[in-house]
Amino acid sequence: MKNLVILSGAGMSQESGIRTFRDMGGLWEEYDISEVATPEAWARNPELVMRFYNDRRKQLYECVPNSGHFGLVGLEKDFDVRIITQNVDDLHERAGSTKVLHLHGELKKARSSVDETLVYDIDGWELKFGQKCAKGSQLRPHIVWFGEAVPAIEEAIPVVEKSDILVVIGTSLNVYPAAGLVNYAKRGAPVFVIDPERPQVFVRNVTYIQEKAGKGVEILKEKLKLLV
């Protein structure tokens, strides 16, 4: 089976009712991103950061995967599919995709504020002050904030290097190191980009499918029939 790697971003979940980042013009549900999504914000105003992510998590429980997420699950019949997502939602998993790597963390998890390897599932939508890790420190949202390292990139690079086909869905490719992953694709391997806009990818053999994720995945599946 050929290796098919999907790199997904906020546009993947837009049809599930989750707004993309670029849509919000620097504001995220009325907050300046630097006030809620940085380690400095957590140090300065942990209550605000906690409330912000609790609200996002509550919202996520009301969302369901869209036809794009479900369409990708079907590809596992014919390809060895790996999904590398910048999204912190769990919509790929809820749709049924089996191999999902989260680059920027996961909304439904919490982690230790002193040891990033200590990660826990959050029970329900609310993470509370007083909930602590095994080492006794307060749990924080398991989110890679702006200015923090992206440890999962080390696992993602060899996955992209081994891909026979790369599919980019719903990401503006503005945020590094995730955006740089495209450059690890094998020389000449087909790359498909599903996005109503045309994010720039500087590789050969690119096919743009200028549609939203739902319709775009349907078109992609037709094209992939020739590459099984």
Ligand code: APR
């Ligand atoms: N289907 C497919 N693509 C869509 C859709 C849709 N329904 N709606 C919008 N898009 C496209 C936009 O045209 C844009 O190119 O999705 C892309 C969204 O880009 P961003 O909002 O920049 O999201 P993303 O690339 O995932 O952002 C990366 O930035 O804020 C940080 O950590 C956060 O993971 C996030 C990272």
